[in-house]
Amino acid sequence: MVAAPGQAGLLLIISGPSGAGKSTIAHEIEKRLGGIFSVSVTTRAKTNKDVEGRDYHFVDRGEFERLKAAGEFLESAEVFGNMYGTPRTPVDQAVAAGRLMILEIDVQGGEQVKAKMPQALAVFILPPSEAELLRRLRDRGRDTEEVIQKRFAKAQAEVARAKAGKTYDRYVVNVDLEKAIAEVAEAIRARMGGG
Ligand code: 5GP
Numbered sequence: 276m277v278a279a280p281g282q283a284g285l286l287l288i289i290s291g292p293s294g295a296g297k298s299t300i301a302h303e304i305e306k307r308l309g310g311i312f313s314v315s316v317t318t319r320a321k322t323n324k325d326v327e328g329r330d331y332h333f334v335d336r337g338e339f340e341r342l343k344a345a346g347e348f349l350e351s352a353e354v355f356g357n358m359y360g361t362p363r364t365p366v367d368q369a370v371a372a373g374r375l376m377i378l379e380i381d382v383q384g385g386e387q388v389k390a391k392m393p394q395a396l397a398v399f400i401l402p403p404s405e406a407e408l409l410r411r412l413r414d415r416g417r418d419t420e421e422v423i424q425k426r427f428a429k430a431q432a433e434v435a436r437a438k439a440g441k442t443y444d445r446y447v448v449n450v451d452l453e454k455a456i457a458e459v460a461e462a463i464r465a466r467m468g469g470g
Pocket residue numbers: 293315316319350351352354359360361379380381382383384385
């Protein structure tokens with residue numbers, strides 16, 4: 276999606292607990308509305324599902340600190356003991372070119388970006404219920420029960436923090452994936468115009 280000529284683009288922040296479906300929604304928005312996905316820099320270990328440059332730029336702690344000190348990040352935060360940061364330049368370029376730029380980041384990051392760029396649209400994806408969130412975390416079959424419980428606790432804290440703050444413009448409950456995508460797309464169109 277491209278804004279009308281002469282108009283700035285839109286920065287979309289998508290946050291939500293793991294298991295709420297925010298990644299799927301963010302990638303569908305990217306595909307359907309022609310958005311650009313921001314590729315974060317992280318110190319977390321690369322898994323065999325990750326592709327360097329597509330999912331993340333994987334760096335060591337020293338390189339992360341160097342980039343941070345050089346002012347290369349729009350925001351950065353520690354999540355599950357690893358550092359994550361959003362490179363500033365691609366965001367500035369995309370917004371200046373009238374494009375839709377998508378940041379899938381946690382609440383700490385969302386708060387930092389919204390404080391610097393209040394014109395950003397911040398959307399928080401909620402699971403239908405806590406019981407359903409726990410079921411989805413287990414269903415992924417990706418983690419041990421201990422890790423699942425940690426993610427679940429973090430998810431609850433993140434939802435509480437998001438709801439207590441003023442960062443998020445919209446809360447979308449992901450009961451039905453298509454409806455949730457349509458709700459986010461509608462919020463974007465309302466801000467960027469029909470084109
Ligand atoms: P994962 O390592 O599972 O891909 O991501 C873990 C968490 O880090 C997710 O909640 C994700 O949204 C968040 N995250 C990913 N990239 C960034 C980033 O650049 N900044 C911030 N603040 N959070 C991020």
